Amino acid sequence: MTQAPRRVGLVLARASQVLGEEPYYHEFLEGLERVLTPSGVSVLVQVVTDREAETATYERWAEQSRVDGVILVDLGPDDERVGLVARLGLPAVVIGDPSTAQGLPTVWTDDAGFAREAVGFLAGLGHRVIGHVTGPPAFAHTQLRRGGLEAEAAERGMTALVAEGDYSYEGGRTAALDLLKRSPDRPTAIVFDNDLMALGGLTAAGECGLRIPADVSMVAWDDSPQCQLAVPALSAMSHDVEQIGELAAQALLAAMAGAPAAVYQAPPAHIVARDSTRPLH
Structure with missing residues:
Protein backbone atom coordinates (compact mmCIF):
# COMPACT_ATOMS: atom_id res chain seq x y z
CA MET A 1 0.00 0.00 0.00
CA THR A 2 1.32 3.42 -0.96
CA GLN A 3 1.87 5.72 2.00
CA ALA A 4 -0.11 8.95 1.88
CA PRO A 5 2.08 12.02 1.27
CA ARG A 6 3.05 13.90 4.39
CA ARG A 7 3.32 17.65 4.81
CA VAL A 8 4.52 20.05 7.51
CA GLY A 9 3.41 23.65 7.87
CA LEU A 10 5.21 26.92 8.57
CA VAL A 11 3.19 30.11 9.11
CA LEU A 12 5.04 33.42 8.86
CA ALA A 13 3.28 36.49 10.20
CA ARG A 14 5.39 39.02 8.36
CA ALA A 15 4.94 41.56 5.61
CA SER A 16 5.39 39.75 2.29
CA GLN A 17 7.85 42.39 1.09
CA VAL A 18 10.09 41.81 4.11
CA LEU A 19 10.02 38.05 3.56
CA GLY A 20 10.87 38.53 -0.10
CA GLU A 21 13.97 40.54 0.82
CA GLU A 22 14.95 38.76 4.05
CA PRO A 23 17.42 35.90 3.41
CA TYR A 24 16.96 34.11 6.75
CA TYR A 25 13.89 32.06 5.89
CA HIS A 26 15.16 31.22 2.41
CA GLU A 27 18.21 29.60 4.03
CA PHE A 28 16.08 28.05 6.79
CA LEU A 29 13.79 26.41 4.23
CA GLU A 30 16.77 25.06 2.31
CA GLY A 31 17.94 23.24 5.41
CA LEU A 32 14.42 22.09 6.26
CA GLU A 33 13.80 20.59 2.85
CA ARG A 34 17.24 18.96 2.74
CA VAL A 35 16.11 16.64 5.53
CA LEU A 36 12.37 16.41 4.87
CA THR A 37 12.36 15.75 1.12
CA PRO A 38 14.27 12.43 1.31
CA SER A 39 11.75 11.37 3.97
CA GLY A 40 8.86 12.05 1.61
CA VAL A 41 7.68 15.13 3.51
CA SER A 42 6.88 18.46 1.81
CA VAL A 43 6.69 21.93 3.34
CA LEU A 44 3.64 24.18 3.18
CA VAL A 45 4.47 27.85 3.84
CA GLN A 46 1.67 30.32 4.56
CA VAL A 47 2.36 34.06 4.85
CA VAL A 48 -0.22 35.97 6.93
CA THR A 49 -0.59 39.51 8.16
CA ASP A 50 -1.15 38.99 11.89
CA ARG A 51 -1.49 36.50 14.75
CA GLU A 52 -5.25 36.18 14.32
CA ALA A 53 -4.76 35.00 10.76
CA GLU A 54 -2.00 32.65 11.92
CA THR A 55 -4.33 31.08 14.50
CA ALA A 56 -7.03 30.63 11.86
CA THR A 57 -4.50 28.92 9.59
CA TYR A 58 -3.59 26.32 12.22
CA GLU A 59 -7.26 25.66 12.93
CA ARG A 60 -8.03 25.21 9.23
CA TRP A 61 -5.05 22.96 8.69
CA ALA A 62 -6.06 20.74 11.60
CA GLU A 63 -9.71 20.58 10.55
CA GLN A 64 -8.81 19.68 6.97
CA SER A 65 -5.86 17.40 7.93
CA ARG A 66 -3.67 19.50 5.65
CA VAL A 67 -0.45 19.05 7.65
CA ASP A 68 1.09 16.40 9.87
CA GLY A 69 3.05 18.87 12.01
CA VAL A 70 4.01 22.53 12.29
CA ILE A 71 7.02 24.70 13.05
CA LEU A 72 6.45 27.67 15.37
CA VAL A 73 8.62 30.77 15.03
CA ASP A 74 8.82 34.25 16.55
CA LEU A 75 7.30 33.20 19.87
CA GLY A 76 6.76 35.54 22.77
CA PRO A 77 6.65 34.73 26.49
CA ASP A 78 3.61 32.56 27.39
CA ASP A 79 2.75 32.34 23.71
CA GLU A 80 -0.82 31.14 23.10
CA ARG A 81 0.16 29.26 19.95
CA VAL A 82 1.86 26.54 21.99
CA GLY A 83 -1.38 25.62 23.74
CA PHE A 121 33.87 42.07 20.15
CA LEU A 122 33.07 45.78 19.93
CA ALA A 123 34.50 46.44 23.40
CA GLY A 124 37.73 44.85 22.22
CA LEU A 125 37.83 47.41 19.43
CA GLY A 126 37.56 50.22 21.96
CA HIS A 127 33.91 51.17 21.55
CA ARG A 128 32.20 52.52 24.65
CA VAL A 129 28.82 53.67 23.28
CA ILE A 130 26.99 51.12 21.15
CA GLY A 131 23.60 51.10 19.49
CA HIS A 132 21.23 48.17 19.07
CA VAL A 133 18.63 48.08 16.30
CA THR A 134 16.23 45.37 17.47
CA GLY A 135 13.54 43.32 15.85
CA PRO A 136 9.91 43.54 17.02
CA PRO A 137 9.91 43.87 20.82
CA ALA A 138 7.15 41.27 21.37
CA PHE A 139 9.42 38.45 20.18
CA ALA A 140 11.21 36.53 22.92
CA HIS A 141 14.44 36.37 20.93
CA THR A 142 14.37 40.18 20.60
CA GLN A 143 14.00 40.49 24.36
CA LEU A 144 16.80 38.00 24.97
CA ARG A 145 19.21 39.72 22.60
CA ARG A 146 18.44 43.13 24.06
CA GLY A 147 18.82 41.78 27.60
CA GLY A 148 22.13 40.10 26.81
CA LEU A 149 23.51 43.14 25.01
CA GLU A 150 22.52 45.57 27.76
CA ALA A 151 23.79 43.28 30.54
CA GLU A 152 27.17 42.81 28.89
CA ALA A 153 27.48 46.52 28.18
CA ALA A 154 26.63 47.37 31.80
CA GLU A 155 29.18 44.90 33.14
CA ARG A 156 31.82 46.52 30.94
CA GLY A 157 30.84 50.09 31.88
CA MET A 158 29.60 50.78 28.36
CA THR A 159 26.51 52.70 27.23
CA ALA A 160 23.88 50.85 25.18
CA LEU A 161 21.30 52.79 23.13
CA VAL A 162 18.27 51.03 21.61
CA ALA A 163 16.04 51.70 18.61
CA GLU A 164 13.29 49.32 17.50
CA GLY A 165 13.13 47.98 13.95
CA ASP A 166 10.89 45.54 12.08
CA TYR A 167 13.44 43.44 10.13
CA SER A 168 12.93 45.50 6.96
CA TYR A 169 15.53 47.56 5.12
CA GLU A 170 13.54 50.74 5.71
CA GLY A 171 12.99 49.85 9.36
CA GLY A 172 16.73 49.44 9.82
CA ARG A 173 17.44 52.72 8.06
CA THR A 174 14.93 54.63 10.19
CA ALA A 175 16.13 53.11 13.45
CA ALA A 176 19.77 53.75 12.58
CA LEU A 177 18.98 57.39 11.76
CA ASP A 178 17.38 57.68 15.19
CA LEU A 179 20.56 56.42 16.84
CA LEU A 180 23.01 58.35 14.69
CA LYS A 181 21.24 61.68 15.20
CA ARG A 182 21.32 61.43 18.99
CA SER A 183 23.62 63.89 20.69
CA PRO A 184 25.93 64.41 22.32
CA ASP A 185 26.59 60.69 22.68
CA ARG A 186 25.76 58.99 19.41
CA PRO A 187 26.97 55.39 19.19
CA THR A 188 30.31 54.64 17.58
CA ALA A 189 29.09 51.14 16.74
CA ILE A 190 25.67 49.58 16.04
CA VAL A 191 24.48 45.96 16.22
CA PHE A 192 21.50 45.08 14.01
CA ASP A 193 19.14 42.15 14.62
CA ASN A 194 19.23 41.02 11.00
CA ASP A 195 21.21 41.59 7.83
CA LEU A 196 18.52 43.53 5.97
CA MET A 197 18.29 46.19 8.68
CA ALA A 198 22.09 46.44 8.69
CA LEU A 199 21.95 47.29 4.97
CA GLY A 200 19.51 50.05 5.86
CA GLY A 201 22.00 51.18 8.48
CA LEU A 202 24.69 51.60 5.84
CA THR A 203 22.37 53.93 3.94
CA ALA A 204 21.52 55.86 7.11
CA ALA A 205 25.18 56.46 7.88
CA GLY A 206 25.71 57.89 4.41
CA GLU A 207 22.72 60.20 4.83
CA CYS A 208 24.29 61.48 8.06
CA GLY A 209 27.62 62.11 6.33
CA LEU A 210 29.31 59.37 8.36
CA ARG A 211 31.89 56.97 6.99
CA ILE A 212 31.90 53.26 7.78
CA PRO A 213 33.94 52.17 9.61
CA ALA A 214 35.93 55.39 10.17
CA ASP A 215 33.06 57.14 11.98
CA VAL A 216 30.79 54.26 12.99
CA SER A 217 31.18 50.47 12.98
CA MET A 218 28.29 48.16 12.12
CA VAL A 219 27.58 44.50 12.91
CA ALA A 220 24.81 42.47 11.24
CA TRP A 221 23.11 39.32 12.54
CA ASP A 222 22.88 36.00 10.61
CA ASP A 223 25.67 36.57 8.03
CA SER A 224 23.84 35.88 4.79
CA PRO A 225 25.63 36.49 1.46
CA GLN A 226 24.22 40.03 1.61
CA CYS A 227 26.82 40.82 4.26
CA GLN A 228 29.70 39.90 1.97
CA LEU A 229 28.20 41.75 -1.00
CA ALA A 230 27.53 44.97 0.93
CA VAL A 231 29.84 47.96 0.50
CA PRO A 232 31.64 47.96 2.82
CA ALA A 233 31.31 44.25 3.60
CA LEU A 234 29.44 43.81 6.88
CA SER A 235 30.89 42.19 9.96
CA ALA A 236 28.29 39.81 11.37
CA MET A 237 27.30 37.45 14.12
CA SER A 238 27.38 34.42 11.83
CA HIS A 239 24.78 31.65 12.23
CA ASP A 240 24.50 28.41 10.26
CA VAL A 241 20.86 29.04 9.34
CA GLU A 242 20.63 26.04 7.03
CA GLN A 243 21.80 23.80 9.89
CA ILE A 244 19.09 25.30 12.09
CA GLY A 245 16.59 24.29 9.40
CA GLU A 246 18.01 20.77 9.31
CA LEU A 247 17.69 20.46 13.08
CA ALA A 248 14.11 21.71 12.92
CA ALA A 249 13.30 19.05 10.34
CA GLN A 250 14.87 16.31 12.45
CA ALA A 251 13.01 17.50 15.54
CA LEU A 252 9.68 17.60 13.72
CA LEU A 253 10.12 14.15 12.19
CA ALA A 254 10.82 12.85 15.69
CA ALA A 255 7.75 14.64 17.09
CA MET A 256 5.56 13.24 14.31
CA ALA A 257 6.84 9.77 15.23
CA GLY A 258 5.82 10.29 18.86
CA ALA A 259 9.30 10.76 20.31
CA PRO A 260 9.65 12.59 23.66
CA ALA A 261 10.27 16.33 23.45
CA ALA A 262 13.93 17.37 23.42
CA VAL A 263 16.02 20.51 23.09
CA TYR A 264 18.20 20.58 19.98
CA GLN A 265 21.17 22.92 20.38
CA ALA A 266 21.89 24.95 17.25
CA PRO A 267 25.54 25.35 16.23
CA PRO A 268 27.29 28.19 18.08
CA ALA A 269 27.33 31.53 16.32
CA HIS A 270 30.55 33.49 16.00
CA ILE A 271 31.70 36.91 14.92
CA VAL A 272 33.02 37.27 11.38
CA ALA A 273 34.95 40.54 11.11
CA ARG A 274 34.84 42.37 7.79
CA ASP A 275 35.27 45.94 6.56
CA SER A 276 32.41 47.53 8.51
CA THR A 277 34.22 47.39 11.86
CA ARG A 278 37.56 48.80 12.98
CA PRO A 279 39.32 49.73 16.23
CA LEU A 280 38.16 53.03 17.67
CA HIS A 281 41.07 55.45 17.88
Missing part, protein backbone atom coordinates in the same frame (compact mmCIF):
# COMPACT_ATOMS: atom_id res chain seq x y z
CA LEU A 84 -3.31 26.00 20.49
CA VAL A 85 -1.36 23.43 18.52
CA ALA A 86 -1.55 21.04 21.48
CA ARG A 87 -5.35 21.36 21.57
CA LEU A 88 -5.49 20.83 17.81
CA GLY A 89 -3.36 17.69 18.10
CA LEU A 90 -0.64 19.04 15.79
CA PRO A 91 2.92 17.84 16.49
CA ALA A 92 5.04 20.97 16.71
CA VAL A 93 8.60 22.23 17.09
CA VAL A 94 9.58 25.64 18.43
CA ILE A 95 12.44 27.64 16.97
CA GLY A 96 13.63 29.76 19.88
CA ASP A 97 14.43 29.70 23.54
CA PRO A 98 13.24 26.66 25.54
CA SER A 99 11.55 29.03 28.00
CA THR A 100 8.96 29.83 25.30
CA ALA A 101 8.29 26.24 24.27
CA GLN A 102 6.25 25.06 27.28
CA GLY A 103 7.51 21.51 26.87
CA LEU A 104 7.52 21.28 23.08
CA PRO A 105 10.63 20.15 21.18
CA THR A 106 12.88 23.16 20.66
CA VAL A 107 15.72 24.19 18.38
CA TRP A 108 17.61 26.62 20.57
CA THR A 109 19.95 29.44 19.63
CA ASP A 110 21.52 31.29 22.55
CA ASP A 111 20.39 34.79 21.57
CA ALA A 112 21.40 36.41 24.85
CA GLY A 113 24.82 34.79 24.82
CA PHE A 114 25.51 35.72 21.21
CA ALA A 115 24.49 39.33 21.88
CA ARG A 116 26.98 39.38 24.74
CA GLU A 117 29.66 38.11 22.35
CA ALA A 118 28.89 40.92 19.90
CA VAL A 119 29.36 43.47 22.70
CA GLY A 120 32.62 41.86 23.73
Whole structure:
Protein backbone atom coordinates (compact mmCIF):
# COMPACT_ATOMS: atom_id res chain seq x y z
CA MET A 1 0.00 0.00 0.00
CA THR A 2 1.32 3.42 -0.96
CA GLN A 3 1.87 5.72 2.00
CA ALA A 4 -0.11 8.95 1.88
CA PRO A 5 2.08 12.02 1.27
CA ARG A 6 3.05 13.90 4.39
CA ARG A 7 3.32 17.65 4.81
CA VAL A 8 4.52 20.05 7.51
CA GLY A 9 3.41 23.65 7.87
CA LEU A 10 5.21 26.92 8.57
CA VAL A 11 3.19 30.11 9.11
CA LEU A 12 5.04 33.42 8.86
CA ALA A 13 3.28 36.49 10.20
CA ARG A 14 5.39 39.02 8.36
CA ALA A 15 4.94 41.56 5.61
CA SER A 16 5.39 39.75 2.29
CA GLN A 17 7.85 42.39 1.09
CA VAL A 18 10.09 41.81 4.11
CA LEU A 19 10.02 38.05 3.56
CA GLY A 20 10.87 38.53 -0.10
CA GLU A 21 13.97 40.54 0.82
CA GLU A 22 14.95 38.76 4.05
CA PRO A 23 17.42 35.90 3.41
CA TYR A 24 16.96 34.11 6.75
CA TYR A 25 13.89 32.06 5.89
CA HIS A 26 15.16 31.22 2.41
CA GLU A 27 18.21 29.60 4.03
CA PHE A 28 16.08 28.05 6.79
CA LEU A 29 13.79 26.41 4.23
CA GLU A 30 16.77 25.06 2.31
CA GLY A 31 17.94 23.24 5.41
CA LEU A 32 14.42 22.09 6.26
CA GLU A 33 13.80 20.59 2.85
CA ARG A 34 17.24 18.96 2.74
CA VAL A 35 16.11 16.64 5.53
CA LEU A 36 12.37 16.41 4.87
CA THR A 37 12.36 15.75 1.12
CA PRO A 38 14.27 12.43 1.31
CA SER A 39 11.75 11.37 3.97
CA GLY A 40 8.86 12.05 1.61
CA VAL A 41 7.68 15.13 3.51
CA SER A 42 6.88 18.46 1.81
CA VAL A 43 6.69 21.93 3.34
CA LEU A 44 3.64 24.18 3.18
CA VAL A 45 4.47 27.85 3.84
CA GLN A 46 1.67 30.32 4.56
CA VAL A 47 2.36 34.06 4.85
CA VAL A 48 -0.22 35.97 6.93
CA THR A 49 -0.59 39.51 8.16
CA ASP A 50 -1.15 38.99 11.89
CA ARG A 51 -1.49 36.50 14.75
CA GLU A 52 -5.25 36.18 14.32
CA ALA A 53 -4.76 35.00 10.76
CA GLU A 54 -2.00 32.65 11.92
CA THR A 55 -4.33 31.08 14.50
CA ALA A 56 -7.03 30.63 11.86
CA THR A 57 -4.50 28.92 9.59
CA TYR A 58 -3.59 26.32 12.22
CA GLU A 59 -7.26 25.66 12.93
CA ARG A 60 -8.03 25.21 9.23
CA TRP A 61 -5.05 22.96 8.69
CA ALA A 62 -6.06 20.74 11.60
CA GLU A 63 -9.71 20.58 10.55
CA GLN A 64 -8.81 19.68 6.97
CA SER A 65 -5.86 17.40 7.93
CA ARG A 66 -3.67 19.50 5.65
CA VAL A 67 -0.45 19.05 7.65
CA ASP A 68 1.09 16.40 9.87
CA GLY A 69 3.05 18.87 12.01
CA VAL A 70 4.01 22.53 12.29
CA ILE A 71 7.02 24.70 13.05
CA LEU A 72 6.45 27.67 15.37
CA VAL A 73 8.62 30.77 15.03
CA ASP A 74 8.82 34.25 16.55
CA LEU A 75 7.30 33.20 19.87
CA GLY A 76 6.76 35.54 22.77
CA PRO A 77 6.65 34.73 26.49
CA ASP A 78 3.61 32.56 27.39
CA ASP A 79 2.75 32.34 23.71
CA GLU A 80 -0.82 31.14 23.10
CA ARG A 81 0.16 29.26 19.95
CA VAL A 82 1.86 26.54 21.99
CA GLY A 83 -1.38 25.62 23.74
CA LEU A 84 -3.31 26.00 20.49
CA VAL A 85 -1.36 23.43 18.52
CA ALA A 86 -1.55 21.04 21.48
CA ARG A 87 -5.35 21.36 21.57
CA LEU A 88 -5.49 20.83 17.81
CA GLY A 89 -3.36 17.69 18.10
CA LEU A 90 -0.64 19.04 15.79
CA PRO A 91 2.92 17.84 16.49
CA ALA A 92 5.04 20.97 16.71
CA VAL A 93 8.60 22.23 17.09
CA VAL A 94 9.58 25.64 18.43
CA ILE A 95 12.44 27.64 16.97
CA GLY A 96 13.63 29.76 19.88
CA ASP A 97 14.43 29.70 23.54
CA PRO A 98 13.24 26.66 25.54
CA SER A 99 11.55 29.03 28.00
CA THR A 100 8.96 29.83 25.30
CA ALA A 101 8.29 26.24 24.27
CA GLN A 102 6.25 25.06 27.28
CA GLY A 103 7.51 21.51 26.87
CA LEU A 104 7.52 21.28 23.08
CA PRO A 105 10.63 20.15 21.18
CA THR A 106 12.88 23.16 20.66
CA VAL A 107 15.72 24.19 18.38
CA TRP A 108 17.61 26.62 20.57
CA THR A 109 19.95 29.44 19.63
CA ASP A 110 21.52 31.29 22.55
CA ASP A 111 20.39 34.79 21.57
CA ALA A 112 21.40 36.41 24.85
CA GLY A 113 24.82 34.79 24.82
CA PHE A 114 25.51 35.72 21.21
CA ALA A 115 24.49 39.33 21.88
CA ARG A 116 26.98 39.38 24.74
CA GLU A 117 29.66 38.11 22.35
CA ALA A 118 28.89 40.92 19.90
CA VAL A 119 29.36 43.47 22.70
CA GLY A 120 32.62 41.86 23.73
CA PHE A 121 33.87 42.07 20.15
CA LEU A 122 33.07 45.78 19.93
CA ALA A 123 34.50 46.44 23.40
CA GLY A 124 37.73 44.85 22.22
CA LEU A 125 37.83 47.41 19.43
CA GLY A 126 37.56 50.22 21.96
CA HIS A 127 33.91 51.17 21.55
CA ARG A 128 32.20 52.52 24.65
CA VAL A 129 28.82 53.67 23.28
CA ILE A 130 26.99 51.12 21.15
CA GLY A 131 23.60 51.10 19.49
CA HIS A 132 21.23 48.17 19.07
CA VAL A 133 18.63 48.08 16.30
CA THR A 134 16.23 45.37 17.47
CA GLY A 135 13.54 43.32 15.85
CA PRO A 136 9.91 43.54 17.02
CA PRO A 137 9.91 43.87 20.82
CA ALA A 138 7.15 41.27 21.37
CA PHE A 139 9.42 38.45 20.18
CA ALA A 140 11.21 36.53 22.92
CA HIS A 141 14.44 36.37 20.93
CA THR A 142 14.37 40.18 20.60
CA GLN A 143 14.00 40.49 24.36
CA LEU A 144 16.80 38.00 24.97
CA ARG A 145 19.21 39.72 22.60
CA ARG A 146 18.44 43.13 24.06
CA GLY A 147 18.82 41.78 27.60
CA GLY A 148 22.13 40.10 26.81
CA LEU A 149 23.51 43.14 25.01
CA GLU A 150 22.52 45.57 27.76
CA ALA A 151 23.79 43.28 30.54
CA GLU A 152 27.17 42.81 28.89
CA ALA A 153 27.48 46.52 28.18
CA ALA A 154 26.63 47.37 31.80
CA GLU A 155 29.18 44.90 33.14
CA ARG A 156 31.82 46.52 30.94
CA GLY A 157 30.84 50.09 31.88
CA MET A 158 29.60 50.78 28.36
CA THR A 159 26.51 52.70 27.23
CA ALA A 160 23.88 50.85 25.18
CA LEU A 161 21.30 52.79 23.13
CA VAL A 162 18.27 51.03 21.61
CA ALA A 163 16.04 51.70 18.61
CA GLU A 164 13.29 49.32 17.50
CA GLY A 165 13.13 47.98 13.95
CA ASP A 166 10.89 45.54 12.08
CA TYR A 167 13.44 43.44 10.13
CA SER A 168 12.93 45.50 6.96
CA TYR A 169 15.53 47.56 5.12
CA GLU A 170 13.54 50.74 5.71
CA GLY A 171 12.99 49.85 9.36
CA GLY A 172 16.73 49.44 9.82
CA ARG A 173 17.44 52.72 8.06
CA THR A 174 14.93 54.63 10.19
CA ALA A 175 16.13 53.11 13.45
CA ALA A 176 19.77 53.75 12.58
CA LEU A 177 18.98 57.39 11.76
CA ASP A 178 17.38 57.68 15.19
CA LEU A 179 20.56 56.42 16.84
CA LEU A 180 23.01 58.35 14.69
CA LYS A 181 21.24 61.68 15.20
CA ARG A 182 21.32 61.43 18.99
CA SER A 183 23.62 63.89 20.69
CA PRO A 184 25.93 64.41 22.32
CA ASP A 185 26.59 60.69 22.68
CA ARG A 186 25.76 58.99 19.41
CA PRO A 187 26.97 55.39 19.19
CA THR A 188 30.31 54.64 17.58
CA ALA A 189 29.09 51.14 16.74
CA ILE A 190 25.67 49.58 16.04
CA VAL A 191 24.48 45.96 16.22
CA PHE A 192 21.50 45.08 14.01
CA ASP A 193 19.14 42.15 14.62
CA ASN A 194 19.23 41.02 11.00
CA ASP A 195 21.21 41.59 7.83
CA LEU A 196 18.52 43.53 5.97
CA MET A 197 18.29 46.19 8.68
CA ALA A 198 22.09 46.44 8.69
CA LEU A 199 21.95 47.29 4.97
CA GLY A 200 19.51 50.05 5.86
CA GLY A 201 22.00 51.18 8.48
CA LEU A 202 24.69 51.60 5.84
CA THR A 203 22.37 53.93 3.94
CA ALA A 204 21.52 55.86 7.11
CA ALA A 205 25.18 56.46 7.88
CA GLY A 206 25.71 57.89 4.41
CA GLU A 207 22.72 60.20 4.83
CA CYS A 208 24.29 61.48 8.06
CA GLY A 209 27.62 62.11 6.33
CA LEU A 210 29.31 59.37 8.36
CA ARG A 211 31.89 56.97 6.99
CA ILE A 212 31.90 53.26 7.78
CA PRO A 213 33.94 52.17 9.61
CA ALA A 214 35.93 55.39 10.17
CA ASP A 215 33.06 57.14 11.98
CA VAL A 216 30.79 54.26 12.99
CA SER A 217 31.18 50.47 12.98
CA MET A 218 28.29 48.16 12.12
CA VAL A 219 27.58 44.50 12.91
CA ALA A 220 24.81 42.47 11.24
CA TRP A 221 23.11 39.32 12.54
CA ASP A 222 22.88 36.00 10.61
CA ASP A 223 25.67 36.57 8.03
CA SER A 224 23.84 35.88 4.79
CA PRO A 225 25.63 36.49 1.46
CA GLN A 226 24.22 40.03 1.61
CA CYS A 227 26.82 40.82 4.26
CA GLN A 228 29.70 39.90 1.97
CA LEU A 229 28.20 41.75 -1.00
CA ALA A 230 27.53 44.97 0.93
CA VAL A 231 29.84 47.96 0.50
CA PRO A 232 31.64 47.96 2.82
CA ALA A 233 31.31 44.25 3.60
CA LEU A 234 29.44 43.81 6.88
CA SER A 235 30.89 42.19 9.96
CA ALA A 236 28.29 39.81 11.37
CA MET A 237 27.30 37.45 14.12
CA SER A 238 27.38 34.42 11.83
CA HIS A 239 24.78 31.65 12.23
CA ASP A 240 24.50 28.41 10.26
CA VAL A 241 20.86 29.04 9.34
CA GLU A 242 20.63 26.04 7.03
CA GLN A 243 21.80 23.80 9.89
CA ILE A 244 19.09 25.30 12.09
CA GLY A 245 16.59 24.29 9.40
CA GLU A 246 18.01 20.77 9.31
CA LEU A 247 17.69 20.46 13.08
CA ALA A 248 14.11 21.71 12.92
CA ALA A 249 13.30 19.05 10.34
CA GLN A 250 14.87 16.31 12.45
CA ALA A 251 13.01 17.50 15.54
CA LEU A 252 9.68 17.60 13.72
CA LEU A 253 10.12 14.15 12.19
CA ALA A 254 10.82 12.85 15.69
CA ALA A 255 7.75 14.64 17.09
CA MET A 256 5.56 13.24 14.31
CA ALA A 257 6.84 9.77 15.23
CA GLY A 258 5.82 10.29 18.86
CA ALA A 259 9.30 10.76 20.31
CA PRO A 260 9.65 12.59 23.66
CA ALA A 261 10.27 16.33 23.45
CA ALA A 262 13.93 17.37 23.42
CA VAL A 263 16.02 20.51 23.09
CA TYR A 264 18.20 20.58 19.98
CA GLN A 265 21.17 22.92 20.38
CA ALA A 266 21.89 24.95 17.25
CA PRO A 267 25.54 25.35 16.23
CA PRO A 268 27.29 28.19 18.08
CA ALA A 269 27.33 31.53 16.32
CA HIS A 270 30.55 33.49 16.00
CA ILE A 271 31.70 36.91 14.92
CA VAL A 272 33.02 37.27 11.38
CA ALA A 273 34.95 40.54 11.11
CA ARG A 274 34.84 42.37 7.79
CA ASP A 275 35.27 45.94 6.56
CA SER A 276 32.41 47.53 8.51
CA THR A 277 34.22 47.39 11.86
CA ARG A 278 37.56 48.80 12.98
CA PRO A 279 39.32 49.73 16.23
CA LEU A 280 38.16 53.03 17.67
CA HIS A 281 41.07 55.45 17.88
